[in-house]
Amino acid sequence: MTIAASTQLICFLALSAVIVLGALGVVLLSNIVYSAFLLGGVFLAVAGLYLLLNASFVAAAQVLVYVGAVNVLILFAIMLVNKKEDLAPIPGLPIRRLLSGGVCVGLFALLTRVVVTTPWAKGPAPIGEDATVRIGEHLFTDYLLPFELASVLLLMAMIGAIVLARRDVQSVDPVTGEEVDQGLIEKARTPLLVDQPRA
């Protein structure tokens, strides 16, 4: 066992411990803010795994997109909808949890069986440092159409998110001139955005 190989093994074990414990924390912790921060830790550990697999570009994309964008977005959503509420009890909730836990354990057993019994083919040696160059070649030759479609998809998602999350605030009814109680705004009835005086 060389030093490099054992270092890799130790890194893998540490990262997988972080990933598994963090994922369990995301799912099981009752405080949603802790869950969000643990989710960031899981994303970072997954980026570390990508580094172990000689994929520096995807690791950087993972850190930028997941930790920098998705996790921050989730934290903002938690801030916007953070209201202490007592969830109404549901009859048979523990049975439901146990049943779904059994289903998940069964799914895991199935996957484990497939992973262990399949004779995985040994491929050529990984190219390592040239991976970023190769990804760029792929993106602009044989994966050009998906690449361009991804940009259209991101534009559509951006417009859709703006349309869905926008609040239509009108403090005064344009027809009758009366004060309008929108009822759509969650906490304060006072509008956060005061609309322009209509001409």
Place this chain on the structure above:
Amino acid sequence: MLSELLSGSVPLQAYLLLAAVLFCTGVWGLINSRNAVRVLMSIELMLNAVNINLMAFSSYVDGQLIRGQVFSVFVITVAAAEAAVGLAILLSLYRNRVTVDMERFNLLRW
């Protein structure tokens, strides 16, 4: 697999098993979460498990043409779009229902 593990290198199966654990945790959280934000987090966990699989296969089986890495870049893109739209839907649901309890979202129930 065991001989590889004893020689110190990480086998492909270890990555696949880790991804399986992550995916099953995500499925359990998706089914059992009552907070809608946590449901979105569980979906992110499942997407990450799939990405780990793609990256492991790309490194171990397809080492020269790393197509798995290209696919995981696309998965990351779609996940970002999904998170943005999902959280926007969550915000507008919260404005209509003033709750994030998944059991009380029955707008589409007949």
